[in-house]
Amino acid sequence: MVNLILLGFSFVALPLVISLLFTANKLSYLAQQSSETIFEVASLTQLNTKLSDSLSNIERSASQYLVLNDDELHQLFIKQQQELSQIIKKTLKQNPNKTLAQLLSQVLTASIQIKSQLSSDNLSNISLEQLQQEFKKLVILKAEIKHYSNSLIKQKADDVQRSNEKARSNIFNSLYIIPVSLLIALLFLVIIIRPLKRLISRIQTLEQGNFQNEITFSGAAEFEGIAHALEMMRVRLHSLELQKSSFIRHISHELKTPLAAIKEGTELIYDNSVGPLNSEQQEICDIIKMSAHRLQCLIEDLLDFNIVLDSTSLVASENITLSPLLSEVINERQLDIKRKNLTIITPDNDIQLHSNATQLKVVFDNILSNAIKYSPQSGTITLLSRYQENDVEIAVIDEGIGISFEHQDKVFDAFYQGTPPEHSQIKGSGLGLTIVKELLSRLQGTIQFVNREIGAEVTIKLPNASPTYKK
The missing domain is CATH 3.30.565.10 (Histidine kinase-like ATPase, C-terminal domain)
Known part of the structure; x- marks a missing residue:
């Protein structure tokens, strides 16, 4: 029975454990995806901010240098252009998106081209209007990068939402495991209770004093062991029952034989067959006669009680x-x-x-x-x-x-x-x-x-x- 209980527990617990692991895996994946999305959104937002600030600084420094022709302004422009290049290169290294990489590469190329145009050798060949036209191209590229970043952010948010809905659906579907587990538990409960009811029926038969039918049982080893113990008890009780019945029958027979002689002798004396009786003798004969009758009733009750003890009469x-x-x-x-x-x-x-x-x-x-x-x-x-x-x-x-x-x-x-x-x-x-x-x-x-x-x-x-x- 222990093995059967363990088997039933395993069959009930296994679907629940699988459902729990599946749900935990889905939630872990959803959490990881949400974390990655938040990091990417933050990176793109930070890139747009840094890119906008850097381009504004470069445009201001380049315009001032072109007008004032100051070496310090030129050095500031070069430094700011290098910072822009580092931002773009770092982003290209961290973000593998091809479209974003192409747009950032175009910004880097355009900034390098402006840097070359503002060199001391070519400074006289470019006007302020031409420089502003070059920076307009950078502004357009910056707007495209921002627009594309926003579309990426929206796409990531949609992906997270879809994953969330899918995870929720999977979790709700996994709840169907609960009634399945309950049905399995009910099945094993029936499997365990059915042989117990059969054993209870055998025990009730013994309780009623029916020791004739052999107790046999096939099933789990534990149940068979209980049935074997009941069969040994039945055999022992049947043997004791037969011994008691035999004893009562024999003792009743042995009592009835001398009782019959006592009653017959009493009747002869009572009927004056051996001579007339005085009043005292008549009274003694009455006592003997009543006592013999009472003893006969007791023996008859004893024989009736033997019928109760005799289990063979039940069938x-x-x-x-x-x-x-x-x-x-x-x-x-x-x-x-x-x-x-x-x-x-x-x-x-x-x-x-x-x-x-x-x-x-x-x-x-x-x-x-x-x-x-x-x-x-x-x-x-x-x-x-x-x-x-x-x-x-x-x-x-x-x-x-x-x-x-x-x-x-x-x-x-x-x-x-x-x-x-x-x-x-x-x-x-x-x-x-x-x-x-x-x-x-x-x-x-x-x-x-x-x-x-x-x-x-x-x-x-x-x-x-x-x-x-x-x-």
């Missing part, structure tokens, strides 16, 4: 018709029903279930047993069945004392016994409703108590039902 699901199952449970309790002269009202409709018949019989028997136990003499117990969508509700309604509010949350605890009914001589084991709750949990059913004006209503709800009706 024995079948199509069940509710009416015969209820009739079978009622017939097994006929002696208790006749002893209290109870009336049992059964449902007038019938329902079919796909469930475990053995476990359902234990559930109904325990609920009916409680209803008989708490019903008054000559009372009525009503059984109802209601079909709702794909579920069925079976209600058992008695006329007893009901279930007090403080006992309702405790009646499902093992060995808990509530207030016994009046004149009751038989105590329960406290396992009946615990068994019911556990079996209904395995059958995906529920149980609910409701106190009525007279008595209580116990309702169980079971799935996988379909209605049929008695004719």
